Amino acid sequence: MKQTSLAVTTVADQAADALRRKIMSGELAEGCSLRQDALAAEFGISRIPLREALVQLEGEGLVRIVAHKGAVVAGLSIDEISELFMLRSVLEPLLLKKSAPKLTPDDYARLDAILADYKVELLAQHTTRWGELNTRLHDVLLSRADQPRTAAIVATLLQQTDRYTRMQLSLSADSIRQAQQEHEELVGLCRAGDVRGAASLLKRHIEHASRDLERFILSTRRAPGQAA
Template sequence: MSQLQQIERNTTAAEVARVLRQRILGGLYQEGEFLRQESIAQELGVSRLPVREALALLEAEGFVIREKYRGALIPKLSIKEVREIYSLRNMVEPYLLEHALPHLTAEHLSKAKEHLAASRSCQDLSQWAELNWAFHKTLYEPANLPLAMQVLEQLLLRADRYLKMQRSLSMESLAESHAEHQSLIDLIEEGKFVEAVDALRKHIVWNEHDVAQTFDRARKG
């Protein structure tokens, strides 16, 4: 196989993974449903090979579980996974913020405020999730800790299904999240770095509790 063919195949697999990921997050594919390579390949007009590679990528991200002869299963949402994701986030995010704070500039804060303002008026859940990540990413990137950022991105990918369920069911959660983000910015601008890190930890704990409660309500409903 030529290098060009390898690049084209990898690009196709990444694009198939992107499409399938959006469908899972958007609820088009339901938990407990099996995705089959043949059907996806036919629908998207690609060969089975990039579909298989896309499903392998999604499995590594926690979006599917591949089962021999049956296809790729959309796993059920789990309160245990919620707890683990947020416990890990509460280790990684304060670590990133602590290292970023001495290097944050007025430009970083202005950009974070822009993302926050855009998220307040956003009606689309997928776009809201992107703005939420952009807000946090802007505050963490000055830490210059690419491995920690990579770990966090993987955690947020795993959390995305839960977050979108939470946001779709609770407008109060959105308002509270925006208020806590604004408070975080205020503390940073006031130079209260210890308080800012503490506020971030509390924000993550609040988010965990809110997601867990929403998850419980959705299951009972």
């Protein structure tokens, strides 16, 4: 019995991962209906683990399950998105102040590699990796804070805003360049030991992204909270 339960859970997790990638990449847009029969056939699984995957993604804020209607890709209003970024702008600088003094040479090697990858993907216009690289850079910068509960909250906030950030970055060359410049400055300030300056820049960086994203979403929606 335990083996069967574990197998079902593993299949559900795999289905959740596949759906999460589709949502994050924009392949499944907000408001898109998630037909369980079609998805189960696509993944080659039964509807039981698929339902578990949808419930998991609902808990992450990526899917909304409506009684008698089924599951849809969840969308966020402008106010909800602004709140998520506001929370990031408060929590991430706090973590950075704890983490930056303890970043190691290996951490800086990873950060430099991410910045180099980011530059390559920018020149190649490979938009699908921009959100991933952005999240990885923030993760490394904050990784030495030793504040697991706050870090878990931030990880959830990054996940919930990632698909919107990808959309905004993919259509705004200026935002990409600004993000790249600010990332390079962040790493430089941490490397120089200017923790206060790095935390201040990180807060402005997140606030810039929030404002750009709000403008972008308003320009692509008929009205706040409605998908265009």
